[in-house]
Amino acid sequence: MELNQLIDIMSGGIVESLYMTVVSTVLAYLFGIPIGVVLFITDKGGIAENKNVNSVLGIVVNLLRSVPFIILLVAILPFTRFVVGTTIGATATIVPLVVAATPFVARMVESSLKEVDGGVIEAALSMGSNNWQIITKVLIPEAKPSLIVGSTIAITTILGYSAMAGFVGGGGLGAIGINYGYYRYQEDIMLITVILLVIIVQVFQETGMRIATKTDKRRR
Secondary structure, X not given: OOHHHHHHHHHHHHHHHHHHHXXXXXXXXXXXXXXXXXXXXXXXXXXXXXXXXXHHHHHHHHHHHHOOHHHHHHHOHHHHHHHHOOOOOHXXXXXXXXXXXXXXXXXXXXXXXXXXXHHHHHHHHHOOOOHHHHHHHHHHHHOHHHHHHHHHHHHHHHHHHHHHHHHHOOOHHHHHHHHHHHOOOOHHHHHXXXXXXXXXXXXXXHHHHHHHHHHOHHHO
């Protein structure tokens, strides 16, 4: 393979991987944050304690989290085709990525909210704040550093999932590594895709940790 062709292929793979990862992460957080908040506030001792809601939602989240991504990806192919009209390519891969990542994000959000000092919540309640005000003005702001760290973990996990999707027609670097490196026995291409994925993960990780450090009031 010529150098220019290799560069074009890898460049396209990087763009597709970033597209799948970023869009999937954003959508997973759009769905995952509300679910995580509901899990937290309906838990025992929460500001809107509700055992039934918490139990049902917790079971659904745990069930989705327990399914290996590659199996989930194949299992929801009809749903993916219904949503985007195809099961092949980067856009199609976003659907199972969001389905797999949302429960993971929900649990991470719940965990971050549990780190908020209970005294802060009690103080807000004593001043007459309603549940919505406590969620938006106390819980989320206080948990921001932990939420950012969680998002860093989530985005790197989703990037790993996107690479696995290459086995069933997904796009990005994973597909390049499988189609060119694995099936065609081009070990150099496989190595390059691995290196690129590692670099992207490190960039996401370092950026997320820097942002989390800057937003953490406890370290100022």
